[in-house]
Amino acid sequence: MRYDIRDKLSRRDAQITVEVDDPAPPGTDVEFVGDVRGEITLRNVGGEIAAWGHLEATALLECGRCLTEHEVPFSFDFSETCRLEQIDEPLSYTQVTADDEPAAIPLLDGDAVDLSELVRQLLVLYTPSRSVCRPDCKGICPQCGKNLNDGPCGCEREEIDPRLAPLRELLQ
Numbered sequence: 001m002r003y004d005i006r007d008k009l010s011r012r013d014a015q016i017t018v019e020v021d022d023p024a025p026p027g028t029d030v031e032f033v034g035d036v037r038g039e040i041t042l043r044n045v046g047g048e049i050a051a052w053g054h055l056e057a058t059a060l061l062e063c064g065r066c067l068t069e070h071e072v073p074f075s076f077d078f079s080e081t082c083r084l085e086q087i088d089e090p091l092s093y094t095q096v097t098a099d100d101e102p103a104a105i106p107l108l109d110g111d112a113v114d115l116s117e118l119v120r121q122l123l124v125l126y127t128p129s130r131s132v133c134r135p136d137c138k139g140i141c142p143q144c145g146k147n148l149n150d151g152p153c154g155c156e157r158e159e160i161d162p163r164l165a166p167l168r169e170l171l172q
């Protein structure tokens with residue numbers, strides 16, 4: 001995600017829009033299917049670079065119920081503050097938390113503007129953390145571990161409503 005636009009962008013009020021269509025940068029802890037696509041606009045607002053745009057990607061996530069990996073497409077609009085500073089160690093930048101004022105994201109790799117650290121942080125922020133493979137996913141059997149979407153497992157399942165448990169004890 002390197003662009004030869006450093007000189008242009010160094011001038012105050014310079015504004016450049018670039019198209020993104022690249023594999024997801026490493027360091028997101030998520031596997032992505034296909035490229036990250038979209039548009040990012042960079043504007044020199046004096047000292048800092050305002051970055052905004054729209055991105056879409058497809059993550060490979062585990063179903064929250066049956067653990068099957070499935071593709072989850074998502075897209076988002078964003079607005080971030082960046083700086084024309086070197087990306088030294090991309091992976092050392094900590095994830096933005098609610099309490100901390102997020103640091104300006106570095107944009108330079110040598111003489112090139114490199115959007116990979118910006119995109120990496122955006123993907124960490126916007127990738128859905130939970131998902132189910134389908135709305136009616138039946139999950140896995142807690143006893144034998146079989147994926148119940150493939151059919152019933154044959155385990156005897158005594159489902160006791162926890163609210164009724166005390167009553168049941170009284171009746172015994």
Ligand SMILES: [Zn+2]
Nearest residue numbers: 063066133137
């Ligand atoms: Zn599932």
Ligand SMILES: [Zn+2]
Nearest residue numbers: 141144153155
């Ligand atoms: Zn079972």
